[in-house]
Amino acid sequence: DAGITQSPRHKVTETGTPVTLRCHQTENHRYMYWYRQDPGHGLRLIHYSYGVKDTDKGEVSDGYSVSRSKTEDFLLTLESATSSQTSVYFCAISERQGNGYTFGSGTRLTVV
């Protein structure tokens, strides 16, 4: 997707290990979001950022932390991965609240 990239695209990790997912944007947008998408649940907000070093929790934030040290990068860390965190993770950006979101291509994470 233009202007936003997620890495890695796929990852398999073991239970109990820390994992960091990266979202990088070239659009200079203020807002960045991390969602997870699971069958039967749709997209659920994990954390979001409204500026450098400004972050807040979403509805499913337990077990996750984020950091945003630069406008272009938003990192999602699973402190100690569990099987319930097996999911597809999407990063999204928006210029201002109320604007449409641009989503990345997603990271498929499997915790074994």
Place this chain on the structure above:
Amino acid sequence: SQKIEQNSEALNIQEGKTATLTCNYTNYSPAYLQWYRQDPGRGPVFLLLIRENEKEKRKERLKVTFDTTLKQSLFHITASQPADSATYLCAPGPGSQGNLIFGKGTKLSVKP
């Protein structure tokens, strides 16, 4: 709590017909509502935004309505084509944290 219902998990229609997807929301009054398209293995793509003071919005073969009395949005695709087959997500906003809240989606299949 805020609740979004897209009342069909799947919708099958014949090519050339009009597809109508429904999004209902409860327990809040969104200022706007967005619609997204998601293809398998990809992130959602923003299609249209309609604000609470707008009854209808059009973009090419797409039409969205927003009825704040019924708490409902309808999404129409006229002259549907097999290439329109995808999952469509509605997302009213802002949620309690200023973000979008996504419905679980309706999977549309357009048969030739």
